[in-house]
Amino acid sequence: MNRTPEPPPAPSSGPAIVEEMLPLEDGRLAGLHARLAARAEQEGLLEVAYRTVDSPVGPLLLAATPQGLVRIAYEREGFDAVLETLAARIGPRVLAAPRPLDAAAAELEEYFAGNRRAFDLPLDHALSSGFRAVVQRALPRIDYGRTRTYQEVAELVGNPRAVRAVGTACATNPLPLVVPCHRVLRSDGSLGGYLGGAEAKTLLLALEREGSAA
Amino acid sequence: MTMTEPFEQAVQRHGETVLRVCRAVLGPGPDAEDAWSETFLAALRSWPELAEDTNVEAWLVRVAHRKAIDVTRVRTRRAIPTDQLPERPSRETVEGGDEQGVWAAVAALPERQRLALAYHHLGGLPHAETAQLIGGTPASVRRAAADGMKTLRRVYGAQGDAADREPAQQEQVRCEPTHRESTPRTTDGEPR
Structure with missing residues (x-):
């Protein structure tokens, strides 16, 4: 996964000299990782599959359980922290595996291109409960290009x-x-907060205004 | 407490170490990659039950040891009906990344030296634990690992010296400055 930060130096592994003497070809590990992800998915071993995508509002992390899309995160939330929370709350079998997120990535791309007004993806609401869950399930009733206070x-x-x-x-x-x-939005028409940042919220509202006018 | 870290972190942090161990044990061909895959699949299965304070790298190296044995067994079984074919060349197959010829030198080491080096120097296991995996005493493991390292340093030093004369490889050597201090050399760059 290209967005995962450099791992810290392993304190217990042998002298660094031996690792320099025995180099691994570039890309070999990435190939093995892809093979691992495919087999893990095939064997139903993944609790959370994730990938990152680029978007007009910055890099996004997409994560899914076998039930459906469970998390979309903005980079400012800290992808590592988000993954740790997913591991703790859903399960630690968390692996970078792009294929289960293909549909979500495609629909988001269409949305940002102005070609999609509603999402048609299975969702997993496992991370929400109580009143928050009630509100979050009601939000898709606000139509594309419209706002509510x-x-x-x-x-x-x-x-x-x-x-x-x-x-x-x-x-x-x-x-x-x-x-x-x-x-x-706030009742006075001002933006209100947004977990992706005010700039992202403004961009999305502008995108949808244009999309509705078309 | 059981493991709550994302499994991906284990792959990122220890994937290279496990691949080096598998290659040293099985040769740099497809067998090593099969062992790597089986190691991480088995690790993924057991991950949620693993104690949180486990030394993950040592645990993975021990799993890799078992998977390498499995791969060797399968290879031996497969080899029976086709024993007229030449010996499978996996020890000699180096698929790039070995410009210095050190992987080839690992494959050519006597088995005990190769295994001791794999589990101790590459896998980071203490001599005592390596001895549990490959037999013998910790002292004998220490000697075997040291003898293996001596051979590899000689090969690496010789190749590193050749690289000094080749501009294309000189760049690569410059990026990795630390080994130059670790490799005994005279002032004019000749390995002792």
Whole structure:
């Protein structure tokens, strides 16, 4: 995985000299990794498969369980921290394996190209519970190119006084973009927070305005 | 506590070490890659049950040892009906990355030296633990590993000297400055 940082020097491995004397060809390990990922998937051993993709809002980490897409993360969230959380909360059999994310990557690419208004992907909501889960499941009801206020979303889920909780639900959305928390704004029309950053939120809203006008 | 680290970290941190061990044990051909794959598949299966404070690298090296034995058994079995064919050349097959000829030198070492070097110098296991895997006493493992290293240093030193005269390889040597201090040399660059 090209975005995984350099591993720390292994303290217990033999003298560094022997590793220099016995070099490995470039790309050999990547080939073995790909083979491992394919077999692990085939044998149903993966709890979480992930890959990264580039996008107009920066690199994104996509992660899926056998049930469906479970996490989309922005780079500013720290991919390593996100993977550690996935391992702790879902299971430690976490492996960089691109194929299970092919459909999600393709749909996101179409979305960013302005050619997709809704996502058609199996989702795994395992990372959300309680009221947050209720809010996050309701967000896809806000149509492409439209926005709602936190207050309106609170009303939408039948709890008009839970405005702050709606804000929290948006801020902790494990599936941004696909679950469109970027379409929720403050009542005064200002942007409100976004886990991908204000710039990303602005970009997404502009993208969808253009997409709806077309 | 059992393991909560993403398995991917184990592949990133120890994948190269395990591949070097498998190659030293089985030769730099497809057998080593099969052993690598079987090692990490087995590790992935057991990963959630592994104690959190496990020395992951040593654990993987021990798994690799068992998988290398399995691969050798399969190879031997496969070889029976085709014993008229020439000996499988996996020891001699070097698929690039061995400009210095050191992988070939590993393959040519006496078996005990090769295994001691694989598990101790490449795999990082202590002599006592290496002795448990390959038999013999820790002292004999220490001697075998040291003898193997001596041969490899000689090959590497000789090749490194040749590289000094070849501009294309000189660049590569410059990128890895530390071994020059570790390789005994006279001031004019000749290995002792």
